[in-house]
Amino acid sequence: MSKPKSNNAKTISVALTLCLVCSVLVSAVAVGLKPAQIENARLDRNKNILVAAGMYDAESDTADDVAERFKDFDVEIIDLSKGSYVDDEALKAAGIPDRNAYDASQATKNKALSEDLGNDDPAGIGRKPKYAKVYVKKDDAGKPEMVVLPIQGYGLWGTIYGFLTLESDMNTIKGISFYEHKETPGLGARIEEPEWRAKWSGIHSYDENGNVATGVTKAGTPKENWVDGISGATLTGRGVSNMIQFWLGEQGYKPYLDTLRKESGQAIDNAADTQSTLSAQPETELAAKRPVANGKET
Numbered sequence: 001m002s003k004p005k006s007n008n009a010k011t012i013s014v015a016l017t018l019c020l021v022c023s024v025l026v027s028a029v030a031v032g033l034k035p036a037q038i039e040n041a042r043l044d045r046n047k048n049i050l051v052a053a054g055m056y057d058a059e060s061d062t063a064d065d066v067a068e069r070f071k072d073f074d075v076e077i078i079d080l081s082k083g084s085y086v087d088d089e090a091l092k093a094a095g096i097p098d099r100n101a102y103d104a105s106q107a108t109k110n111k112a113l114s115e116d117l118g119n120d121d122p123a124g125i126g127r128k129p130k131y132a133k134v135y136v137k138k139d140d141a142g143k144p145e146m147v148v149l150p151i152q153g154y155g156l157w158g159t160i161y162g163f164l165t166l167e168s169d170m171n172t173i174k175g176i177s178f179y180e181h182k183e184t185p186g187l188g189a190r191i192e193e194p195e196w197r198a199k200w201s202g203i204h205s206y207d208e209n210g211n212v213a214t215g216v217t218k219a220g221t222p223k224e225n226w227v228d229g230i231s232g233a234t235l236t237g238r239g240v241s242n243m244i245q246f247w248l249g250e251q252g253y254k255p256y257l258d259t260l261r262k263e264s265g266q267a268i269d270n271a272a273d274t275q276s277t278l279s280a281q282p283e284t285e286l287a288a289k290r291p292v293a294n295g296k297e298t
Helices: 008-052 063-070 088-094 188-192 194-200 234-248 254-264 284-288
Strands: 073-079 114-116 127-129 131-138 144-154 159-167 173-180
Touching (some): 188 194, 188 234
Antiparallel strands (some): 131 144, 159 173
């Protein structure tokens, strides 16, 4: 008795049908999960803003707590070069129809909304957005009590994303958080640890002359008003230092912070705490070099 001949056409037809059904199912699941993914990303961002602001307790706070506390912040868009807020009409004219949906990281992919930094790019971000989103918590009198600034810069293996919070004097650092990076576990990744992040609290951003006056030193070489680096993670520390100095500098948020200080009648006055500027310190060499991913932390 002869064996039945294989029907190649039928086999191919069944395979194609299965592929089509699987594709439809995968697409349906992806579409169905997208709103939840967007909501989770928004919640994580808001949580990290609260972490940087010292308003989040990881052991007890819930998603509802995060949502409620985040209501204390005004979401603003600023023109980085001018240091001023941008209203909705100006945003629409610039090609930003929705301030809440604006993503400065995505804006760097749009030539109309960003600028090429060329060789003047210590943070290693390539392009700088023309507009940035900031989060302002005001006191009962309507004056800024604190401001949370998004920051990003290249570490050892990739871009580090985080938030930096300044107190009402727009000089004293209240807190910092890092929510996305590719740093080495157990080494550079320790920038996430609460113990290391706590070292930033109380640090002054500027000296009495308005120069950026902080950063990360090499581990074991303490310096007043600077944060001691993580042992074995020199390149990560250098990347964080470059990031902080870039975003606090003229290319970053300094024009905006200067505007806030001027409006509130404040001046930088911490000469007793910061005795020298960056240019006079040998540790500046750490931040002057852009980190290169060579697969080795030192």
